[in-house]
Amino acid sequence: MAPNNGRGASEIFQGQVLLYKSLYGHMDAMTLKWFIELGIPDIIHNHGQPITLPELMSVLQVPHTKASGVQSLMCYLAHKGFFEIVRAHDKAEEKQAYALTAASELLVKGSDLCLLPMMECFLGPDFSTIWSQLKKWTYEDNLTLYDVSIGTTLWELLDKNPARNKLFNDAMASDSQMMNMALRGCNWVFEGVESMVDVGGGTGITAKTICEAFPNMKCIVLELPRVVENLADSNNLTYVGGDMFISIPKADAVLLKWILHNWSDKDCKKILENCKKAISDKGGKVIVIDVVINENEDEHELTGLKHLMDITMACLINGKERREEEWKKLFLEAGFHSYKISSLTGHLSLIEIFP
Structure with missing residues (x-):
């Protein structure tokens, strides 16, 4: 032996x-x-x-x-x-x-906070098939697991399949309800902010929550035109079709909720540079809600979850979850000078970035 x-x-x-x-x-x-x-x-x-x-x-x-x-x-x-x-x-x-x-x-249908759509979306029959292609993915330059397993990206797949796209959007909306509950306890983040842009804000679930808490704040949801074309504005909520890689409307604050982990460092730098152009150098800020991997402070199980999320982002869409030092490098390269990290939910952090 x-x-x-x-x-x-x-x-x-x-x-x-x-x-x-x-x-x-x-x-x-x-x-x-x-x-x-x-x-x-x-x-x-x-x-x-x-x-x-x-x-x-x-x-x-x-x-x-x-x-x-x-x-x-x-x-x-x-x-x-x-x-x-x-x-x-x-x-x-x-x-x-x-x-x-x-x-x-959290899986009881009809409850105020229900994550059932999230579970149904990512426990679909094709998911195990996709993950079985990890070895092939390893050797394919710049391709995602979706590319190597079914020949298309996740975003292209959703565009071509309305039913699957609805399932995905419902999943994201259910997760937003959890973040909204956390944001209700973070009023200090938005105090003094008279206008805000929620970049990639979907149908405005989070923006509506913030508008209710701060009725005098002007909120803008920036999304792809096809997402917001049939959505109606309200008193202090406006929908704008656009592209965050091109430009972001001017405001006191820009919210990036679960956005940056979808993108490479190069793409994130471009998004953050556009955010910096949108806010004032005096009193403006960018608010990022995302994962911060911190093995030294997090419990072992929580660190494991964050690593699994990092694998998911890397393999499925060429994105990534980041450690604080990676976030800091990204902020500085985009022209920002300081930041502050606060806990938000069990696995998500709230990062305020200042020009």
């Missing part, structure tokens, strides 16, 4: 566990897909109280022979934090029951 560099049995077994965890890791997404497709979060929510396994089996109308398998799936999802296992009394008998947690409550 070949030596293992003098490692003890305990360390070798730990290595085996890590390999097996990665081997079975794809099941995390598949078990999540399973309980979303069966509507289990809605079933428990509508049940009005924690649900026992027999009650769940009855609602799902699955064969009795599947009880053991369903229980295994539910126990694993509880271990991952999607359910809480509690004790319930059924006909004077104490039984194990499943209650929703903060994570699974």
Whole structure:
């Protein structure tokens, strides 16, 4: 037997566990897909109280022979934090029951904060096929996983498929609701700002939230013409069709919400240069909402999520998530002189950049 560099049995077994965890890791997404497709979060929510396994089996109308398998799936999802296992009394008998947690409550249809569209978008049947092409992607110069697997970019695919485009837009809108909740606690960011441009602001979900909080602020949503052509302006919200790589309307502040991670450093520099032209050198600022990778301060699991997001951006659209030193370099190269990073959500930061 070949030596293992003098490692003890305990360390070798730990290595085996890590390999097996990665081997079975794809099941995390598949078990999540399973309980979303069966509507289990809605079933428990509508049940009005924690649900026992027999009650769940009855609602799902699955064969009795599947009880053991369903229980295994539910126990694993509880271990991952999607359910809480509690004790319930059924006909004077104490039984194990499943209650929703903060994570699974975000998957209940019709709730104010629902991330179901995000899950449905990225748990689609073609996603695993795309990721199976990572080896081929590695050797194809400047091509994305979409290019090497189906011969087109993500953006071209969305343009050609209205149903898929709607699914993607619904996913982004659901995520915006989460960011909007966080922004409601960040009024200090917009105090004194009389006008703001939300670059790539979609249908204006975030801009509307800011307008409600600051009714005297003039908000502009800059988006591609085809996105905003049928949207109606309101008292302090205006939609403008345009291209952030060409020019950005003048304002006190420019908001870039989950925009820069889509682009290379070269493209980001151009966007930021246009932002700098749009704001005043005195009192103006650019507000970036994006990921900041920080292994030294973040919890291990959070760092893992940020690295997975970085892989996703790099492979799917040639984008990237950045560390603070990478952000700083980008800001300075675009002509800005200072910045301030604040936490926003569990994985997103708010960065104020000053000319």
